[in-house]
Each structure stands twice: as C-alpha cells, then as structure tokens.
Amino acid sequence: MQGQYALPVLFGQHLLYTVISVAVAAAIALPAGWLIGHTGKGREIAVAISGAARAVPSFGLLVLLVLLLGVLRTPLAAVITFVLLAIPSLLAGAYTGFEAIDRRTVDAARAMGMTEWQIFTKVELPLGMPLLVGGIRSALLQVIATVTIGAYVNLGGLGWPIIQGIPLGRFDQVLAGALLVAVFALIVDLLLALAQRAVVPVGIRTSNPPTDLGDRRAARRASAVA
Template sequence: MNLLLEAFAWLTDPAQWSGANSLLLLLGQHLMYTSLAVAIAAVIAIPAGWAIGHTGRGREIAVAASGLARAIPSFGLLILLVLLAGVLHKPEAAIITFVLLAIPSILAGAYTGLETIDRKTIDAARAMGMTEHEILAKVEIPLGRPLLVGGLRSAILQVAATVTIAAYINLGGLGLPIITGLNLRRYDMVLGGALMVAALALVLELLMALAQKMSVPRGLRITHVSAASDGESTLALEIDRPIERTRT
C-alpha cells in the first residue's frame, strides 16, 4: 500500500511533468511510435488481407506467416535489428519490430472480416451485375469493417504495451521510468511508469471499442429478442432494406 501511495505521489509531482524527460514528452513519444508502427502495418496488411478474403487464395501462407511473426520475441528481434543496423538506426529498428508485431492482428482482421460474410450476399451482388471491384468496395469491405477494426484494436494494444522496450535502447517512451527506476531501485518510479502504461492501454481500449461499435454498417441493427419459452435468450440480426425509389 505504501508503494502504491509513493507511486501516486511520484506521478503527481509537478517535477515529473516538466523538463527533458517529462511524462508528457514520454507519452508523446510512446504514442508516436505506436501510431507510426500501426499505420505502416495497416498499409501493408489491410490490402493483403482484403485480397486473401476476396479471392480465397493465400490464406494458408498468411496464417503461417502470422504465426511465425507472433512467435518471434519482440525484445530479441529489437536487439538483433539494432546490432544489424547499427546504433545510428535504432529508431528504424524499433519501428520495424513494432510493425512486425502489428501485422498479424491487422491481417487476420482484414481477411476474416471478408470470410465471415454470408456467401449468399456475395452471390446476390454478382446476380445484380456488380463487378468484383464493386463487390469488394461496396459489399465486402463495409460488412467486414467491424472485424478489421477489431484487428486494429488488438494491434494497437499489443504495440502500445510493447513500445515500453524502446527505452532499453534509449528511444524514450513510457518505458523509460520503468527502466530507470529498476536501475536506481526506485520502485515508486517503476510502479508509476507501469501505471501510466496501463492507463494508456485502458484509454486506447475504450476508444477502439467505441470505434469498433461505430464501424458496424448503418443498415445492420442488433436487437435483443425476448426470452423464448425455454428461458433462453436469442440474438437476432436485422438487415434494414433500403427504400427503393421509383423512377419518374
């Protein structure tokens, strides 16, 4: 309990929010690495995931590559890349590490979102004369968007938690108080830094949960159906049909 109070005292100390290594600056660095890595990963993984989900080809390769990327320890990869690239390219090595960490979740969200769409919906779109590009853009991508946002949500949280290791190679971020506190045996600083990372992860989780909820297409409405006779409740998915306008 005393350690927790000391950590809060350290966090609320005005001295921690000013200066070269202020918590506000470290938070900005943490968010910068996180957003940049996720953005690069999204540019790579989303088109690849859509191509896999639309064509149905390459899924096995994507799953194998994602599994391999998840199995690689981030800290070990970061140190390896720093040794290979040199100390002058530490930021690039860190970004590559975080991008590789983010790609599997985004890739899985992109192609899974398309794969879970009812094939009857795709067949109906083809029967209406829509091209493959139109089916992808107007049917598959909007319906698969919630799972894609879910993949981005997972990637953001994973990267935000892992960016703390950037402090090991003097790149700042919220991991710096943790590393510095361990070296100085200032456990109030260690706990304070950990609380900052946890608070950031919680805020990001809430924001992405809201974004995922809002990403559901407007035509879909989830309604709770009253309990059945056996006492079990069911969940129905209603699809609002657009009103057809008569041609004048």
C-alpha cells in the same frame, strides 16, 4: 522528470512510435488481407506468416536489429520490430472480416451486376469493418505494450520511468510508469471498442425479424393467441 524526460515528451514519443508502426503495418497488411478475403486464395500462407511473426520474441528482435543496423539507426530498428508485431493482427482482421460474410450476400451482389470493385467497397468492406477494427484494436494494444521495451535501447517513451527506476530502486517511479502505460492502453482500448461497435451496419445491429416461414407462422399464432 524534466526536459527530454518530462512525461509529456515521453508520452509523445510513445504515441509517435505507436502510430507510425501501426500505420506502416496497415499499409502492408490490409491490402494483402483484403485480397485474401476477397479471392479466398492464400489464406494458408497468411496464417503461416502470422504464426511465425507472433512466435518471434519482440525484445530479442529489437536488440538483434539494433546490433545489425547500428546504434544510430535504433529508431528504424524499433519501427521494424513494432511493424512486424502489428502485421499479424491487422492481416487476420482484414481477411477474417471478409470470410465472415455470408457468401450468398456476395453472390447476390455479383448477380445484380456489381463489379468486383463495387462488391469490395459496397458489400465486403462495410460488412467486414467490425472485425477489421478489432484487428486494429489488437495491433494497437500490442504495440503500445511493446513500445515500452524501447526504453532499453534509449528510445524514450513511457517505458523510460520503468527502466530507469528499476536499478535505482525507485519502485514508486516504476509503478507510476506501469500505470501510465496501462491507462494509455485502456483508453485506446475503450475508444476502439466504441468504434468497433459504431461501424457495425445498422441492419445487423437491429434485431432480425423472423425470416423463416415457420418462424413467421409461429409469430402470427402467438399474436393471435395473445
């Protein structure tokens, strides 16, 4: 493939739609998720919205938006589709990251005189970051996979070799396109898995010493016997 269908161009298109869609979805979902996780209110609404968004078929929504917005606004229709696909994972990652924090930790921070903003930035956000990165990881992988179908509406991307190769019977081309998407997704998944591991606070990563009085006594007895 050459010109506008060269692999570097198709990869750039795929990456561009992915980054823009996830960035827009993050701007919508993360503040809402953090607010829900911090206040403990609105979780049922968030779950309902996320469930409804997950139930919508991406390909059907993309074609519907293209028909409603017009062929000239196909990129906008695609971005809206991908944003709606990414929101549930980002929203869930944001509020579950806060919900997973031991409430006693937050109460202790509040008792020390921290403001709500300080609790959010210095306690909840660092402790909730691993699950948030997990949500970003899931959203990115879903969008990377779904951007592939954008080739059906002439958006380009790494799905183009697949869509072009099927009617031509070029199954080697179809396989190559599928492998490119898979490799792209695997690389992103690996990088975000490393990032998810890296954002775990050091105090949580290290082995916790016995904190219970009985555990400490048992440890002392074991060392004495040894």
